Amino acid sequence: MKSIRNSAVRFFLSVGVAIFIVTFAMISVEARKHHNSRNKPHKHLKGKGSNGHSAPDPAENIPAPAPAPLPYHGSYPAHSTIFDVLSFGAKGDGVSDDSKALLAAWKAACKVSRAVVEIPAKFEFLIKPITLQGPCMPHLVLEIDGILLAPPQPGAWPKSGLFQWLNFKWVHDFTIQGTGKLDGQGSAWWGPSGVYYIQKRFKHIPDMKPTALRFYDSHNVTVRDIKIMNSPQCHLKFDSSSGIKVNNITINSPESSPNTDGIHLQNTKDVEIQHSNIGCGDDCVSIQTGCSNIHVHHINCGPGHGISLGGLGKDKSAACVSDIVVEKISLQNTLSGVRIKTWQGGVGSVKNVTFSDIEVSDVKYPVIIDQFYCDKKICKNQTDAVAISGVKYDRIIGSYSVQPLHLACSNDVPCTDVDLIDIQLKPSSDDFRGFRQALCWNSYGKSQAPLLPSSIDYCLRSESGSVKRIARSHAEHSCPS
Numbered sequence: 001m002k003s004i005r006n007s008a009v010r011f012f013l014s015v016g017v018a019i020f021i022v023t024f025a026m027i028s029v030e031a032r033k034h035h036n037s038r039n040k041p042h043k044h045l046k047g048k049g050s051n052g053h054s055a056p057d058p059a060e061n062i063p064a065p066a067p068a069p070l071p072y073h074g075s076y077p078a079h080s081t082i083f084d085v086l087s088f089g090a091k092g093d094g095v096s097d098d099s100k101a102l103l104a105a106w107k108a109a110c111k112v113s114r115a116v117v118e119i120p121a122k123f124e125f126l127i128k129p130i131t132l133q134g135p136c137m138p139h140l141v142l143e144i145d146g147i148l149l150a151p152p153q154p155g156a157w158p159k160s161g162l163f164q165w166l167n168f169k170w171v172h173d174f175t176i177q178g179t180g181k182l183d184g185q186g187s188a189w190w191g192p193s194g195v196y197y198i199q200k201r202f203k204h205i206p207d208m209k210p211t212a213l214r215f216y217d218s219h220n221v222t223v224r225d226i227k228i229m230n231s232p233q234c235h236l237k238f239d240s241s242s243g244i245k246v247n248n249i250t251i252n253s254p255e256s257s258p259n260t261d262g263i264h265l266q267n268t269k270d271v272e273i274q275h276s277n278i279g280c281g282d283d284c285v286s287i288q289t290g291c292s293n294i295h296v297h298h299i300n301c302g303p304g305h306g307i308s309l310g311g312l313g314k315d316k317s318a319a320c321v322s323d324i325v326v327e328k329i330s331l332q333n334t335l336s337g338v339r340i341k342t343w344q345g346g347v348g349s350v351k352n353v354t355f356s357d358i359e360v361s362d363v364k365y366p367v368i369i370d371q372f373y374c375d376k377k378i379c380k381n382q383t384d385a386v387a388i389s390g391v392k393y394d395r396i397i398g399s400y401s402v403q404p405l406h407l408a409c410s411n412d413v414p415c416t417d418v419d420l421i422d423i424q425l426k427p428s429s430d431d432f433r434g435f436r437q438a439l440c441w442n443s444y445g446k447s448q449a450p451l452l453p454s455s456i457d458y459c460l461r462s463e464s465g466s467v468k469r470i471a472r473s474h475a476e477h478s479c480p481s
Contacts, residue, residue, distance in 0.1 A: 012476040025183040067453070083109040084118040084238030085125065092123030096147055096175035098359070099128045110136035119180060121145040129161025129210065132462040134171040135217070144226050152185040157210065171218045181227035185214040189258045190281075191231035196372065209233035211261070219243050234261040235280065240290075244271040250278075255303035257281035262304065265291050274298050283308040284334075284445070285326075289348070302332035306363070309337045311373045313346015313386045320337060320348045320479035325355045337366035337396065341373040345382035348478040353391045360398035362428040363481070367393055369418075369443065385410030391445075392419040399428035405456055407439035415464060424452045 051320045054112035055288035083105045086092060090101035102117075102125070115137065118123060123146040131140075151157055165184060165363050184313070189209050212231035215221055220243040227250040228235045235251045236246050244265075251262040262278035265271060267290030275298045278284040284301035287294055287309045296307065307326050312319035319342070338355040360366040371385050388409065405427040409415035427436070450459045 006242065007233055034127070035057045077194045079107075081112050081114070082116045082118050086120060086123070090123075090125055092120070092125055092146065094126055094147075094445055096126060097128060098125040102127055103130060103132070104331045106132045109140060113137040114141075116141045116143050117177065119144045119148065119302040121180065123147070124149055126151070127166070128428060129157060129165050129167070131169055132171070134167045134174070136171060136174070138173040140171070140174050142174075142176045142178075143177065144180040144182070146180045148158065148184075149179070149234075150186070150210075151186045153188050157314075162208045162210055164211040165231075166213050168213075168215045168218055168221075169222065170217070170410075174218065175222040175224070176213075176226060177222070178226055179222045181229060181309060182212055182405045183229050184210075184231035184235070184253075185232045186212075186232035186253070186260070187255065188356075190260075194280070211235070211237045212263075213237070215244075216242050216282045217241060221245070221466050222233040224248050226250075227252070230257070231260055233259050234264045234282075234286075235262040236262065238266070238268045240267045242268060242270045244268060244273075246273040249276045251276070251280060251284075252278075252279045255279075255281055256328050262290065262301075265294065267291070269293050271295065275299070276305065277401065279305045284331075287321060287324060288312070289317070289321060291324070292320075292322045294324045299328075299436045300330050300332075302334050305338035306331055306334045306339055307355075308336070308341060309350060310339075310341040311375075312342045312350065313348060314343045315349070316345045316382075316384070317321045318348040318478040319346055319350070319386050321350045322352050322479075324353045325356075326354070326358075329357070330359045330361075331363050331366075332361045333397075334360075334475070335365070336368050337363045338393070339365070339368040340371070340372045340388060340391070341368070342386040342388070342410075343373050344379065345384050346386045347384055349387045349389065350386075354394065355396065356394040358396045358398075360392075360396070360400065360425070362399055362401050364400065364402040365406050366398065366400050366425055367396055367405040367407070367423070369409060369415060371413075371415075372408055373446045383412045385413040387413050388415040388418075390417045391415070392421070393423060394421040396418070396422075397424045398426075399431070400401070400425050401428045401434060403435040403437075403439065404438075404453055405459065407438075407440045407443040407459070409442040411442060412443050416445065418443055420445070420447040421452065422448070422450055423448055423456050425450030426452065 057234045085101045086106045088101040090098040105117050109117045126149045128151055196271040209232040211234040212228055214237045216239045218241045222245045224247040229252045233255060253260045260281040262280045262284045263273060266287045266288040271294045273296045277300045279302055282305050284304040285296055285307045289312055307329060309321055326338060337360045338358055340350055421469055436453055437455045438459045443460055444463040445460045445461055447457055
């Protein structure tokens with residue numbers, strides 16, 4: 001009897017072990033199936049673009065690497081769940097419309113903490129204008145290792161998509177990263193034919209071109225390591241957002257592409273932009289009204305129009321910009337170096353701005369304050385102006401091709417507390433035919449050697465109490481203290 005009982009026990013133990021082994025094996029197989037879209041090699045297109053030709057090379061016309069570039073930071077959050085767009089029906093052939101697949105992957109990932117939306121390498125995904133909306137669960141990542149392509153012709157863009165291509169709205173604790181690129185395929189928008197087509201098709205739409213990548217009302221957002229190229233207009237825009245970090249990205253479009261700002265900030269605060277290469281047809285970084293606590297450093301800019309605050313105060317509007325630090329910047333063959341530009345007739349203030357450790361090479365105007373900014377042949381003279389105060393230029397070194405320093409402040413509202421420290425600028429060629437003298441108009445502050453050309457030393461006027469009172473009176477009514 002005892003031997004029979006022991007045999008029964010051994011039998012049931014053996015059955016239990018067998019069941020456990022089979023169950024474990026099934027779980028392992030399912031786990032591999034869940035991740036196989038990331039781990040197995042994909043059949044790819046061998047670098048073909050949407051028109052069958054070789055895909056554009058993002059290395060063309062890219063400036064030299066920025067000083068001390070940071071290493072690649074791409075990594076998934078711990079215990080992440082991956083949502084590969086191929087698993088949601090994307091074709092990845094650069095021709096089929098994969099917008100619905102991306103949106104479906106986004107909506108599924110949005111519900112899961114630490115999720116990753118994967119754009120896999122070696123594929124090209126044609127994406128029409130789309131809004132990826134939050135709020136989502138925290139620590140969502142969009143991993144772009146492949147190529148996202150915008151519609152190549154203006155006629156393929158719906159009326160609702162004329163403002164932006166990829167629109168991120170109400171996202172928090174969100175990261176875009178990867179080794180891939182976003183190609184706005186904007187060349188058709190840059191010529192007169194693209195503008196004419198839009199105006200003819202949408203009679204009540206002004207001269208509007210899409211931004212490639214836009215964030216609206218989003219917070220604690222990181223964009224790193226990706227490439228953005230050939231946007232119809234601005235490449236990367238942050239509007240009404242905060243807690244923004246941009247790191248180690250490349251932006252590239254031809255010098256001749258109009259209004260293709262690299263990074264555009266508007267009504268956005270607490271921003272750090274660093275260690276990036278930007279070449280475009282307009283401002284490498286544009287800081288507009290409503291921006292504060294902005295730190296821009298270790299940027300290579302060129303071609304382009306430099307690093308700009310403004311234009312501010314257009315159409316008699318109020319502009320408030322404060323606490324801006326721009327440092328360790330290299331600019332090559334740009335229209336301007338570091339610039340503040342405002343329209344006549346505006347109100348508000350620009351204050352507490354520092355430009356330091358700026359290296360310029362063959363830059364037309366390395367240092368500019370222009371309070372007579374006008375994008376037409378003639379603009380009406382107006383008395384009001386955005387008040388500019390507390391601007392420091394410290395160690396601006398290199399070569400210029402037109403004029404070393406141009407400070408043209410308002411006739412009625414002077415620039416005050418302007419510091420010029422260690423400015424050393426030489427003509428960029430021996431047969432230079434530009435202006436060797438610095439210009440300072442209605443600008444007050446102090447200068448400190450070394451200063452080259454020597455005209456910078458007596459460019460600024462000494463301040464008085466009445467001058468400061470005039471400037472403060474124009475600023476206090478429009479901007480919070």
